[in-house]
Amino acid sequence: MSTAAATSAGGDMLRLGEVSAGYAGFQALFGVSLEVRSGESVAVIGPNGAGKTTLLRTISKLIGVTSGDILMEGRSLKNVPAHEVIARGIAQVPEGRRLFARLTVEENLKMGAFLPAARPRHAERLKFVYSLFPRLEERRAQIAGTLSGGEQQMCAIGRALMSGPKLLLLDEPSAGLAPVVVQSIFELVKRICAEGYTVLIVEQNIRQVLKVVDRAYLLETGRIKSSGPSAELLASDEIRKAYLGI
């Protein structure tokens, strides 16, 4: 199943063309264009309030697109309601993990397999998620709200993987975690990428995330300011001065 994610390697997976979006009376994204190719890991970096979370919520259709278009494997998401985006192969790990706190770990993972198309492969994917995160298997019957922050992030990622996505959206996976845990979360993201998943990750922790992904876009006040391979951005003066404090 991890290999299925890497078929048609190099092809276009997700493409945003001049996408504007926002909330009532407040525009957060201004003509954002970006693309994610199959098998790639891409980050969107930028300061607090740049519109990074809004960007992922727009791709998941939790927020309406006011202009521009989002294409998933060449097909528009324009008239797709939020609850059908996941059936197109896009799963999101939301900011703050948002587990169902009073359900068990296994029930949270079950919710990830809610899609009728995902149900026949529930057992198989559960095994895969447990092989990826053995800690979750140990805690399968535990109430999710009692997990540690790092375990909750594993559970949230596992939940998203249960649908067998082609594209995984990760929203600030390191946010709100203890510094020692942050490191292990990036290790985790690295492993997900190595499994062949196509990943679009949004992060404030710029130095760390650039070590993990192939390419990145810099988002500032709702506009793409620059983009390029991670190593190039890490070395660029713009990033070093403004965000890495060097």
Added chain:
Amino acid sequence: MELFDVFLLEAVLNGLLLGGLLALLSLGLNLVFGVIDVIWICYAELIMIGMYAIYYFYVVFGWPLLLAMAAGVLLVAAAGAALHQFVIRPVLAAEPINQLLVTGGVLFFLQAAATLAFGIEFKNIGVSFPPIVVGEISFSMPRLIAFGVALAGMLATYLFLKRTYLGTAIRAISQDRAIMPLMGVNPGRIFIVTSALGGALAGLASCLLVLQYDIHPAIGLSFGPITFLICVLGGLGNMVGGFVAAFIFAQFISVGGFFLAVEWGYVIAFVFFIAVMFWRPQGIWGGK
């Protein structure tokens, strides 16, 4: 055994049977509130509709009793879904007081409509069972049936909520409504399913009540307030709390009625309720 003890034992057992029925009544209301966050003030009027439906299917149309009851359950389930679609959905984002008022309005509408359609005379399906006598204690057969079916209905609901994808989604949505679409879940559909399930539980209750009580347009008032109080006592929206509270409440009614007069049983139960509200306004097992 002393005569006094036999009667007391009978009161306790009857309280247990009543508790099962009240627990079923509270389950539907709690389920809907726990998931949708709206109180169906007109819940007992759905039960009234179910009782009339069974009466008409069985007595007037001459259907077999079990078929009439099954049709009654389906009809009330559809009524629950319709109540959500046409009355609750438009006010989902409104103030809680407005939601209370619309469901309260449905209560009066249904009562008045039933009076117009069916008249005010009492109707009875005319099914009677001989009492069951065990030693010195006698049980009413409809109450035993009600207890058994109520427990079975609650167990089925529990298994549905625990085992199925849809049931898990119903439990999940009450914890985080906003991210449900990320799971591929259409929240609107879950609300309709939950409302239909709440309606089906009300329909099941009407099958059991129609064996014990006469049917009239105001029958809902005999069960509505007490069902609501039990839910509040257990912690509104807490299905397990409502289950336990139903049995406590039933014992107050039954045993309290045994020591004093039958009417006093309700008085004692309500005094207990008021006392609990001073001690824990959120209900015994309420979290908030």
